Each structure stands twice: as C-alpha cells, then as structure tokens.
Amino acid sequence: MVMISAKTMGKRALAGALVGAMALSVWGCDKKQPAAGGQGEARGGQAEFVAGSEADMFTFAVAADPQTLDPGRMSGAPEGRIAFNLFEGLMMPGPTTEDLDDASELVVPGVAESFELSEDGRTYTFKLRDDAKWSNGKAVTASDFERSWRRVLTPDFPSDYQSFMWVIQNAEAFSKGEVTEWSEVGVKVIDDRTLEVTLTQPTPYFPELVAFYTFFPVPMDLVEEKGNDWTRPENIITNGPYELESYREQQDLLLKKSENYWDKANVALDQARIRIIQDTNAAVNAYRTGELHWSGTSLPVAQITGLLTHPDYMQEPMLGTYYYRINVTDEESPLTDNRVRQALAMSVDSRSLVEDTMNNLFTVANHFVPQGLPGYESPGEGITYDVARAKELLAEAGYPDGEGFPRIQLLYNVDENHKLIAEAVQSMWKRNLGIDIQLVNKEWRTYLQDVSSMNYEIARAGWIGDYNDPMTFLDMWETGNGNNNTGWSDEEYDALLNQARAERDPAQRMKLLAQAEAIVLERGPVIPVYYYTNNVLVSRFLEGFEPHNRDIHLLKYMSLPEAPAAEGTEASE
Amino acid sequence: MRPFHDAARFYERPTGLVGRSPLRTNAESAVTRFIIRRLLSSVVVILIIITLSLWITRQAPSNPCLQEREANACACIKEHALDRPIFPVHNPPPLTPLEGCQYWESSGSLVLGPIEVLPLSEWSETQYVIYVATLLQGSLGGSMVTDRTVLETLGAALPYTIQLGIQALLIALLIGVPAGLIAGLRQNTLPDYGVMTVAMVGVSIPNFVLGPLLIMLFSLKLGWFTAVGWESWSDSVLPSITLGLFYAAYIARLTRGGMLEVIRKDYIRTARAKGLTEQIVVLRHALKGALLPVVSYLGPAFAALLTGSVVVEEIFNLPGVGTHFVRSALNRDYNLVLGTIILYSSLLVVLNLVVDILYTVLDPRVSYDD
Numbered sequence: 018m019v020m021i022s023a024k025t026m027g028k029r030a031l032a033g034a035l036v037g038a039m040a041l042s043v044w045g046c047d048k049k050q051p052a053a054g055g056q057g058e059a060r061g062g063q064a065e066f067v068a069g070s071e072a073d074m075f076t077f078a079v080a081a082d083p084q085t086l087d088p089g090r091m092s093g094a095p096e097g098r099i100a101f102n103l104f105e106g107l108m109m110p111g112p113t114t115e116d117l118d119d120a121s122e123l124v125v126p127g128v129a130e131s132f133e134l135s136e137d138g139r140t141y142t143f144k145l146r147d148d149a150k151w152s153n154g155k156a157v158t159a160s161d162f163e164r165s166w167r168r169v170l171t172p173d174f175p176s177d178y179q180s181f182m183w184v185i186q187n188a189e190a191f192s193k194g195e196v197t198e199w200s201e202v203g204v205k206v207i208d209d210r211t212l213e214v215t216l217t218q219p220t221p222y223f224p225e226l227v228a229f230y231t232f233f234p235v236p237m238d239l240v241e242e243k244g245n246d247w248t249r250p251e252n253i254i255t256n257g258p259y260e261l262e263s264y265r266e267q268q269d270l271l272l273k274k275s276e277n278y279w280d281k282a283n284v285a286l287d288q289a290r291i292r293i294i295q296d297t298n299a300a301v302n303a304y305r306t307g308e309l310h311w312s313g314t315s316l317p318v319a320q321i322t323g324l325l326t327h328p329d330y331m332q333e334p335m336l337g338t339y340y341y342r343i344n345v346t347d348e349e350s351p352l353t354d355n356r357v358r359q360a361l362a363m364s365v366d367s368r369s370l371v372e373d374t375m376n377n378l379f380t381v382a383n384h385f386v387p388q389g390l391p392g393y394e395s396p397g398e399g400i401t402y403d404v405a406r407a408k409e410l411l412a413e414a415g416y417p418d419g420e421g422f423p424r425i426q427l428l429y430n431v432d433e434n435h436k437l438i439a440e441a442v443q444s445m446w447k448r449n450l451g452i453d454i455q456l457v458n459k460e461w462r463t464y465l466q467d468v469s470s471m472n473y474e475i476a477r478a479g480w481i482g483d484y485n486d487p488m489t490f491l492d493m494w495e496t497g498n499g500n501n502n503t504g505w506s507d508e509e510y511d512a513l514l515n516q517a518r519a520e521r522d523p524a525q526r527m528k529l530l531a532q533a534e535a536i537v538l539e540r541g542p543v544i545p546v547y548y549y550t551n552n553v554l555v556s557r558f559l560e561g562f563e564p565h566n567r568d569i570h571l572l573k574y575m576s577l578p579e580a581p582a583a584e585g586t587e588a589s590e
Numbered sequence: 591m592r593p594f595h596d597a598a599r600f601y602e603r604p605t606g607l608v609g610r611s612p613l614r615t616n617a618e619s620a621v622t623r624f625i626i627r628r629l630l631s632s633v634v635v636i637l638i639i640i641t642l643s644l645w646i647t648r649q650a651p652s653n654p655c656l657q658e659r660e661a662n663a664c665a666c667i668k669e670h671a672l673d674r675p676i677f678p679v680h681n682p683p684p685l686t687p688l689e690g691c692q693y694w695e696s697s698g699s700l701v702l703g704p705i706e707v708l709p710l711s712e713w714s715e716t717q718y719v720i721y722v723a724t725l726l727q728g729s730l731g732g733s734m735v736t737d738r739t740v741l742e743t744l745g746a747a748l749p750y751t752i753q754l755g756i757q758a759l760l761i762a763l764l765i766g767v768p769a770g771l772i773a774g775l776r777q778n779t780l781p782d783y784g785v786m787t788v789a790m791v792g793v794s795i796p797n798f799v800l801g802p803l804l805i806m807l808f809s810l811k812l813g814w815f816t817a818v819g820w821e822s823w824s825d826s827v828l829p830s831i832t833l834g835l836f837y838a839a840y841i842a843r844l845t846r847g848g849m850l851e852v853i854r855k856d857y858i859r860t861a862r863a864k865g866l867t868e869q870i871v872v873l874r875h876a877l878k879g880a881l882l883p884v885v886s887y888l889g890p891a892f893a894a895l896l897t898g899s900v901v902v903e904e905i906f907n908l909p910g911v912g913t914h915f916v917r918s919a920l921n922r923d924y925n926l927v928l929g930t931i932i933l934y935s936s937l938l939v940v941l942n943l944v945v946d947i948l949y950t951v952l953d954p955r956v957s958y959d960d
Binding site: 082086087175177245246267292295299300302303306460461463465469479499 | 650657658659666735736738746747805810816817819820904907908909910913917920921922
C-alpha cells in the first residue's frame with residue numbers, strides 16, 4: 018500500500034483513498050452501507066456538483082470514436098457533432114428550431130453570404146463571401162464545393178448520404194454511372210464567388226440540405242494527395258470555426274478556434290475538448306464529477322430519471338419518431354390485412370406507454386410526422402386509442418376476440434427501453450384484442466439484418482428526420498424506397514408524393530404531403546409510439562445552447578461566462 | 591514437480607542460477623531447446639487461432655456495412671473487401687463478382703475502372719490467403735469501421751491495458767501475499783479466519799459490482815478520483831484496484847495454502863533447531879517454498895489481467911484493448927476483432943512461456959527435457 022501511494026501521488030487525499038479503498042474491500046467487503054449512503058446523499062443534494070468544474074476548457078462527450086472526420090463519408094452522430102464545428106457549408110444550421118415562423122429561419126449564411134432562388138424554384142445561385150478561408154489561409158471558392166460534391170457523387174463513393182445530393186439535376190444518374198459527363202450535373206461554377214445549383218424539382222428544404230455535412234467542402238488537393246489519410250490531425254485542413262488540434266482514440270479530440278475563420282470575432286469559446294465516453298453510465302458519472310459541461314448524448318431513462326429535477330437537466334424536442342413497422346409481404350400472415358394492422362395500431366395506448374412506461378420522457382405520437390414542422394399541419398386526429406373499434410376491425414378480418422389469430426413475433430434490438438415498451442404493447446394486445454405475441458430481441462447488427470432482409474413480422478423502429486420537412490418522413494414509404502423495409506406499396510401514396518415534389522406553391526405542397534401522411538396512417542405499415550426527445554445534462558451557466566430538433570449544436574453559438582466558484586467540492590481540493 | 595528428496599540440501603543451495611557452473615551449459619542448452627520448441631508450437635497455435643477466428647467471424651450474422659437506414663452498403667463492402675489485395679499478390683486466385691455491385695477503384699476524383707470483389711461477410715480461401723499474407727507483411731489490415739489501421743488502434747490502446755494489468759498485479763501481490771502469510775502462520779486463529787473470510791468475499795464480488803461501488807464512494811461522494819477516463823496516473827487507481835482485488839484474494843488463499851504445507855517440512859524444523867529466529871525461518875526458508883504456487887499462478891494471472899480487463903475498461907471508460915474487443919465484435923469490424931484476438935493469444939502464449947522459464951529460478955529441479 019505504502020509503495021503504491023508513495024510513487025507519484027499528487028493529491029494528499031490519494032493516500033487516504035488507497036487506504037480507504039482497501040479498508041472497504043479487504044476488511045469490510047460486506048460493509049456496503051457507506052457506498053449506498055453516498056448515493057442517497059448525492060441524489061438528495063443534486064445541485065452540489067457544478068458541471069465542468071474539474072474541466073480546464075469547455076468539455077462535452079460524444080458516444081463513440083468518430084468513424085471518419087471526412088464530412089463526405091460520415092454518417093453518425095459523433096461524426097456530425099465534430100464536422101459541424103470543423104467545417105462550414107454554404108449555409109449552416111441556426112441555433113434553434115423552436116418557435117420559428119418560417120422554414121427559412123432554420124439556416125443561417127455560412128460560406129455563402131446569400132443565395133437567390135429562381136422563379137421556378139429550381140435554381141439556387143449562391144454568392145460566396147470574400148473572406149471565407151481554409152485553415153491554411155487559402156480562400157474557399159465555388160470550385161471547392163463543386164469538386165467536393167463531385168467526389169461524393171462519384172459512382173460507388175462510400176457515402177451513406179450520397180442520395181441527399183440526388184435532388185440536384187442529373188446527380189443520381191451520375192452517381193449510378195448512367196451519366197458520365199460531369200457537365201450534365203446541375204452544379205456550375207460561375208466564378209470563384211458564385212455557385213449555381215440546378216435541381217430536378219423545386220425543393221424547399223434545399224437550403225437545409227446544403228447546411229448538412231455531406232455538402233460541406235473538403236480540401237480536394239489534400240484529399241487527392243493523401244487519400245483517406247487527409248483527415249489525420251497532422252494533415253487535416255478545415256474551413257469552419259475550429260481546427261482539429263489532436264485526436265486520441267477512445268479518449269478525446271481537441272478543437273481550437275481557427276484564426277482564419279471569417280467570423281472568428283463572434284466565436285466565444287477559444288477551445289473545446291470532445292471526450293469519447295461510450296457508456297452512458299460513465300457519461301453521467303463524468304458529468305457528476307464536474308468533468309463535462311454537457312453530456313452531449315441523450316441519456317437513457319434509467320439514468321436520467323434521478324436527475325429530472327436537477328437544474329442542468331434539459332429536454333429538447335427531437336425530429337424523430339419511435340414506431341413499430343409491420344411486414345406486409347407474407348401472404349399467409351394476417352398482417353397483410355389492413356383491418357388487422359389498424360386494429361393493432363388502435364389498441365396501442367401510446368399515452369400510457371409514454372406516461373407510465375417511459376416516465377414522461379417522450380411525447381405521445383398519434384402521427385408519423387412529428388409535430389411543429391414549419392408550415393405543416395398533421396392530418397386529422399391520426400391514430401387514436403380506440404379498443405372498441407379495434408375489436409370490430411379484428412372481428413371483421415375474421416379473428417373475433419383474437420380467435421384463430423396466429424402467434425406473431427415482435428422483434429426489437431436489445432435495449433432496456435425497447436424491452437419495456439414491447440412488454441407493455443404485448444400486454445395491451447393481449448388485454449384489448451385477445452392475441453398473443455412473442456417477443457424476440459436480437460443484438461443490434463443481427464436485428465438490422467433481419468429488418469433489412471424483411472425477416473420479421475413486426476419490428477421496433479426509429480426514424481430521425483434529416484431535415485425539417487415532412488418529406489423526410491414520408492418518402493421512406495414510397496414503393497421500393499431503401500428505408501421502407503416493409504414491402505408496403507400504395508399507388509395513390511406514390512402519386513401524391515410525386516405531385517408534392519413538382520408543386521411550386523409551398524402551402525399546396527404541404528397539403529399534398531398531409532394527404533399522403535393520412536394514407537400511411539390509414540392503411541400503412543406503421544404504428545407510431547412516441548416522438549423522441551433529447552434528454553441531456555447541460556451546464557446551466559452555458560449560454561447560447563438552445564433546443565434543436567436535430568440535435569445540432571454549434572460551439573460557435575455558445576459561450577461560457579467565467580465559471581462560478583465550485584461549491585461543495587472541498588473533497589476534490 | 592517431483593517431491594522433495596533432500597529438503598535440507600534444498601534450502602542450503604544458493605538461490606538463482608549463480609554458481610552452478612558444471613550444470614550451467616547443460617541447463618542453458620536445455621532451456622534454449624525448450625524455448626525454440628515452445629516458440630514453434632506457439633506459431634502453430636496462433637495460426638490455428640487465426641484460422642478459426644477468421645472463419646467464425648464470418649459466421650456471425652450481418653456485416654460491418656449494415657446501417658439503420660439505407661446506406662451505400664455496396665460501396666462500403668467493396669471499400670473493405672478482404673478479397674481485394676491491398677498489395678500485389680503473385681497469381682491472385684480468381685475473384686467472383688459481388689451481385690449488384692461494381693466496384694470503381696477511385697483515387698480522388700479519378701475513376702480507374704471496375705474490379706470485382708467477393709461478399710465481405712462470406713468466408714473464402716481468398717480472404718484467408720490475403721489475410722495471412724497481410725500478416726506476413728507486418729500489418730493487421732485496416733479497421734472496417736474507422737479510417738485507422740488495426741495496428742494503430744491497438745498500438746494506442748495496449749500501453750494502457752498493460753499498465754493497468756501490471757498495477758492490478760502489484761496490488762494483488764502486495765495485498766494477497768502478506769494476507770496469506772499472516773493467515774498461514776496464524777492458522778485457525780482470528781486473523782486467519784478474518785483474512786480468509788475477506789478473501790472469500792473478494793473472490794466472490796464481480797468487478798462490475800466492485801467498480802461502480804468504488805466510483806460511487808471515491809468519485810461521486812468523496813471526489814478523490816475522476817470517475818471516467820485516464821488522463822493521469824491517479825485515474826488508474828480505482829480501475830487497478832477493481833481489477834486486482836479478485837486476484838489479491840486468490841493469491842492470499844494460495845499463499846496461505848503454500849505456507850501451511852511448507853511450515854511443517856523437515857527443513858523448517860531443522861532451521862528452527864539451528865536456533866534461527868522465527869523471522870529468518872519464515873522469510874528466508876519458508877517463504878520461497880510457500881510462494882511457489884503463487885509464482886506458477888502469476889503467469890496465468892497476468893495474462894488473465896491483460897485479457898480480462900474488458901469489463902473494468904468499460905466501467906471506467908479506459909482507452910484500452912478490452913473496449914476495442916467488445917466494440918469491434920458488436921460492429922462486426924472483422925479486422926479489428928482478428929487483430930485483438932491475435933494480440934491476446936500472443937500475449938497468453940508469450941506470458942506462459944516466460945513463466946515456465948522463470949519457474950527454474952525458484953525450483954531448479956523442474957526439467958525442460960521431455
């Protein structure tokens with residue numbers, strides 16, 4: 018004991034800690050009382066810890082190592098969190114998505130200081146600002162964007178979001194190798210400061226797409242020179258408010274304010290540390306011990322429940338729906354009968370699921386498209402809890418009181434939340450309809466394979482919208498869409514979506530989309546359960562952190578006034 | 591191990607290999623032969639492990655390219671295809687096309703042309719040949735999920751895992767040996783019962799219980815240590831204790847058992863009869879024999895500490911190898927899974943070899959001849 022503590026002890030308390038640890042473990046392993054008491058006290062005096070009091074700069078967590086720092090190839094949440102601060106697109110996401118009057122407020126100018134939209138709604142002309150620079154001091158030009166977008170559209174380029182660019186004229190054909198001349202694709206460099214983009218259809222959400230990382234510019238000379246190694250900290254060149262200073266796998270990334278950024282005067286945080294904390298328990302622990310200013314990721318029910326009254330707890334609405342999808346391809350299965358699907362949907366009490374099962378952490382969903390999209394009005398009441406009607410429908414379909422209904426399976430991936438919901442739904446269907454279902458839980462990757470190969474009957478699913486427009490929730494149910502995974506197909510539905518795509522009048526377009534959503538709810542393959550929310554811990558002293566329904570939070574908007582003196586932390590010196 | 595024939599001669603024999611010149615050359619060549627034999631068989635063992643692992647990873651359902659939403663899986667599969675030689679192979683075996691996918695070898699924006707690849711998730715001899723050839727080139731391939739190579743990833747993680755293992759072993763020894771000696775020398779007294787009860791409890795408490803308990807007490811309540819991560823040496827204290835305590839308890843039991851056996855031997859009686867103090871009898875004569883079981887346990891223990899830190903690394907969010915082992919399996923990152931398995935199995939093989947060699951130092955009668 019002495020040998021260990023004598024080695025490099027920095028803190029006086031440490032020697033005591035060792036002795037204490039050994040006392041606990043060697044001489045009194047059954048003395049669990051002190052530890053349990055500690056937990057009780059910590060809960061009782063929650064406000065005692067001060068977020069970030071132990072951190073030497075603004076610090077937040079991401080849930081995994083970034084798979085890549087290449088915005089053209091990335092697709093996950095940790096990657097996005099980093100890319101939005103290292104790079105800048107023509108437009109950038111604004112600070113918040115709440116209480117906006119118009120969808121145009123979702124984005125703010127980035128590298129482009131302005132854009133013009135043609136009369137037919139198909140041609141965007143972006144005017145780039147003069148002072149936009151790469152971190153090596155070179156100017157960001159229109160051709161940087163053109164070359165970067167061309168790279169993403171290269172056939173078989175490993176980008177999961179390549180299809181976001183398909184709204185551009187001939188982009189899809191080019192990426193599939195059907196068009197080989199790049200000049201036929203609707204991206205034109207007019208001059209260094211002007212980029213003209215022609216779309217196939219009027220796409221009102223295009224500015225928000227352009228503010229997404231797949232559309233961010235990459236330093237093409239460097240990319241061509243170094244290949245995938247261009248993103249290494251020693252190589253990487255970025256054009257956003259921050260530069261990458263270092264990256265240590267499984268540990269952290271350090272960001273430093275870029276001296277070449279055009280808007281650096283308005284960037285308050287000089288540096289930031291992004292810690293990689295994979296386990297949410299560990300993230301909460303790190304937050305409680307003052308190592309984080311922001312938990313970064315949404316915390317699961319079990320961990321957030323004890324902190325709901327803490328002043329740092331924050332709930333953001335999210336553009337996402339938790340739902341069950343139904344496989345309609347098996348001719349033998351009763352699930353091909355829409356009356357059965359409706360009966361199942363109507364006998365799920367989503368209010369009880371949210372309030373009783375999920376501790377009110379989420380929002381009840383009766384529709385598939387989340388509420389609050391600017392300009393969009395959800396069709397009617399949506400799917401409401403109506404056991405009597407559900408019973409009627411089931412009887413009409415030939416299964417009065419569930420008689421003769423086969424034992425179907427409900428698939429979900431291993432997770433405490435999913436399990437709780439599935440068990441509640443199982444008992445609702447048993448109680449309300451008299452049908453038995455079997456719960457099947459599988460490990461994540463196996464679950465993905467079962468869903469994508471449609472080897473399931475009913476499966477838990479979640480969908481997070483990619484932009485603030487109903488289309489991101491509706492196009493997945495089109496015939497043959499790669500995210501459909503149910504085999505459901507409806508001609509009228511497909512026609513409505515195509516009509517909406519061609520529609521120039523925004524109000525009329527939204528009406529068409531609402532009609533389409535009504536069809537999905539009436540005869541589609543979905544049972545909405547709840548709308549996601551983001552349940553995070555974020556320092557109450559952090560300014561400029563506003564709710565964003567796609568969980569995009571740019572450090573650029575945040576500031577951390579001189580941290581108040583840490584209270585009640587004498588034990589940590 | 592043969593029984594003691596001549597215990598009195600044993601304790602009078604000088605320690606170590608020093609001063610045994612007539613036997614020395616013989617012993618040395620035996621040791622060398624032994625090491626070479628063991629190294630060769632190790633290579634075979636590792637090759638078998640690689641073969642089995644490569645095959646088994648492909649039997650797991652799903653593949654690294656599958657995503658929750660529709661992804662460019664084709665491109666991903668081809669980017670990571672193991673059938674595509676990453677360096678020239680003489681007479682590469684013929685490749686069959688992957689259905690629905692045509693790979694374009696792209697270098698920057700320059701498109702070179704289509705090449706054909708096999709499905710990533712299926713086992714093939716081609717994959718095997720290429721993988722082994724990759725190993726021979728001193729590479730473990732690239733991660734199938736991140737932009738980094740497996741060697742880089744494991745290289746960054748290994749020092750943490752090793753330091754954690756060494757510290758845990760030290761804790762195990764520093765607590766386990768004295769506790770076992772006390773118990774052994776005071777057999778059937780209160781200290782013995784006390785120590786052995788605690789050791790029993792120590793063996794029984796799993797580290798996923800102990801870790802959170804320590805965090806609760808020392809990080810959340812007392813604020814003495816950080817709860818997650820590894821920035822400075824003090825951050826490794828709680829993980830080392832969590833990892834080492836089980837072994838401390840086990841070593842205490844081994845030491846006690848060894849001491850009980852040795853303390854009744856004739857040569858101890860002889861030593862006492864010579865009038866040596868109890869201290870010298872215990873420390874100089876009894877201890878060495880009593881520790882033999884502990885020493886033979888050290889190798890497996892250290893190997894188990896290095897490869898068994900998975901749970902502790904998860905709890906404390908440490909940047910070690912164990913975390914990669916779990917995550918890579920969940921991500922179906924075939925190359926990282928294989929790399930980790932190769933690393934772990936090599937560690938096990940090497941550590942066992944080292945222990946076998948060290949064993950002679952404590953007991954020269956152990957023979958290396960068959």
